[in-house]
Amino acid sequence: MSDVAMSSSARATIALSIHGPAGVLDLVVPSAATAVDVAREYARQADVPGIPLLQTALGERLNAAVPLGEAGIQPGDVLVATTGVHRPRRVTLLQAAKNAPESPALAAMIAWVAALVAALAAWYAGRAGDDVVRTVAVGVLLACAIAGVLPIGRHARQRAAAAPAFAAAAAFAALHEPGVHLLPAVLGAAGIAAAVVAGIGRALSVDDDEVSTVWIVSGLTVFACCAIPAMLGWDGRVAWTLLIFLSMMAARFAPSLAVDVPDEALLDLDRLAVTAWSARDSQRQGRRGRIVVAGDAMERLVHRASRIVTGAAAAIMVTMLVASPLLLHTASIDLDRIGARCLVFFAGCSLLLAARSYRHAAARILLRLAGLGALVALAVHLVAGPGASHVDVFLYVTVGLGVIALAAAVAAGRGWRSVWWSRRAEVAESLCGSFAFASAVVAAGVFRRLWEMTS
Template identity: 60%
Template sequence: MSDVVSEVTPSSGSAATIAISVHGPVGVMDLVVPIGATPVDVGRAYADQAGMSGIPLLQTPLGEHLRADRALAEMGVESGTVLIAATGVRRARASDDDTHATQAVPETPEVAAVVTVLAAGAAALSAWYAARAGNDVLRTVTVGVLMASALAAALPWGRHARQRTSAAPAFAAAAAFAAFFEPGDHLMAAVVAVGALAAALTAAITRAMAPGRDQVLTVWIVVGSVVFGVCAMSPLMEWNARVSWAVLMVLAMLGARFAPSLAVDVPDEALLDLDRLAVTAWSARDKSTGRRGRLVIPEPAMRRLVADATRTVTASCAAILLVTAVASPLLLSSATIDLDRIGARCLTFFAGAAILLAARQYRHVAARRLLRAAGLSCWLWLIAFEVGDLSTTWLTWALVVLTLLGLISLAAAVATGRGWRSVWWSRRAEVAEGLTGALAFASTVVASGLFRALWEMTS
């Protein structure tokens, strides 16, 4: 057995070198190789020194094969490492095949998110059908399936666990709605309150089992608790359910305005350079070129902060869309008296306009689209209820007028779409948003029936 010291010409140039020992059929050979050398380079050098006709395969002492397309340093080979030069055919172990097969499967979080949204929508439709079918056996089976789905989705393990756990509260809310629904508008607020509470509890349990922080589950807990408190207020105080729906519309409108400021909440000590008094996030850096002082927050922490805030804002906008899509039809259908009906329609219109105007401030594409969908859902429900009250002649004229208004609005949106970024359009939009918000607050007094109750008391 002979010891030979040789240098290997690297396949990719590098200044640093490492010393390794290669055990093979002809003995031990000590080689000094660059960091960028590959196992093929080392095997070729060993074959040249040993007079072998073929290039051997390099392995670790434990039998792990070194990939030929990667550098030695990338695979953890350091100075003093002992490698084995093997000849013949090598059969991969079953564990290696399983690992490579698992790594070959691509991660598709976008597809998983779409699938979970569709599953949550299917759960809501099935709960609605089972609750109104009048068949106790069908309702029991549906509730059991939805509860089992919520339990399976709440387990925070496996691939796409983050997307799956985000849909678990939706399954729990659908199961609660199917179990406690009773015909009639007088109990609808209580049923919605129970569903919101079930969603909040499921999200809290799932978040407790999750290994890390999950902003979507946090939004589920907050929104579910708020909806439960608002909807439980009407049955407990013996108020009309319109009060809860009107309050939810106002809260959704305010959430569209203040959600980013609540999500991007950075402590002052995290942005403060204790030595240089750099108080802005843009001046925070991980490393300093000078000798004086050090900065408090590293760059990975800033990236994590931005990612967490993005998920929080997106989840908040999705919650706003869900609340407006549910509260607006309930508000319009529960307003049967003319005065209350006028207030409900005005509140739906102005709240939708305020949400649409608030969406212009969002630079995140998904959040902006969710808010626009929320504002348009309010207007679509308003149009649907208005069309239902019209006769055939008025219905035809209404469709014609709405089509013309839609074309005019589309042309105006295309013309001014890029103008929101200018100072002139931004000021006009700010004034319009404040005006629509004030009108929505004023409409809440009429939509909830408070104005009519005071009028009847004084008349």
């Protein structure tokens, strides 16, 4: 054993085994030592002419100017001293994929893209007139859904999160027929298919899967909102109205349902601190008890709540982007059209205001996209919908630009973080929710039906 004499102030050392033409030499060097310093010491100890080159065990040459600690050399690594440069061994693509570290963020993004491609494939297969194309698409989507819920291989959680989307796409492709009157029943079947596959994935999963729970709740809700009006013979507007209103309400109640601390996880320090000294102490510092939560339990709670809130926000966004254009398209009578426009407007504004209270960045972005999607659908309907004139379009564009300018001015002045804006935004969110509830009665046709019955 030998130490390299360095004038470095680094205290950490690295134990290395260097294989070379003169045999094996064990050295303990500072982490700030470079490859040239270690090679020079090896040449001196092993009595080798010249200074050899240092390479890793895989044949990668070390940079002479980079310290070993910064080059990724760990204690116990094996280096090779040679006079020539060895090429690193070839690694196949399959071996590189197996040796690559897991990347949950990249896998989640790929799962989102795969779910979007599945939805597009279902839309194309449902509208295609060829039965062979539809059968093949349904078979491939079902196979992907079943393979995704199997807890085998890497990134099983991300695959299980995207598998219900493939099941819903397969159900839509198999049952879709031209005609708006059948669309609620088809979407209800797609929702129950997603809930079933999510339940299978939750049963097969080793750990708790919060995304599967969100899929189950969302699928059953879509099935109930779409299937019950279809069975009762009601118009499709009722289903779309219920979905928009429930999506708006879910943005308020999802965080409270996600953050749920069990009672057994709480520790009452006042009851635990029963010692002889505390028994003699009759003075109380205060009436408020000291209750804490264990660190690992709090970490698990935060991760669980984060996944639930993110999944709920994604479900809200998808529901709003699908139900808002359908409600505006199916509202053909003037009175129902007014209610549909008001419902979409107030629901979108309520989601935008509710997003400000979310501290989770992904959930906040998804809720803002949901609100903006509803407002964009309303703007397209107002500009290109039935009964739109040039004067109306000019008025809508002017008002929209004024709102955008106001929002940009407030955001540039950091007014979103002020207490004054928080109080006004809370009141505005409550008003939007109340107006959306009143608009839902008109958009569903209940108000018009009562008016017709009494007139």
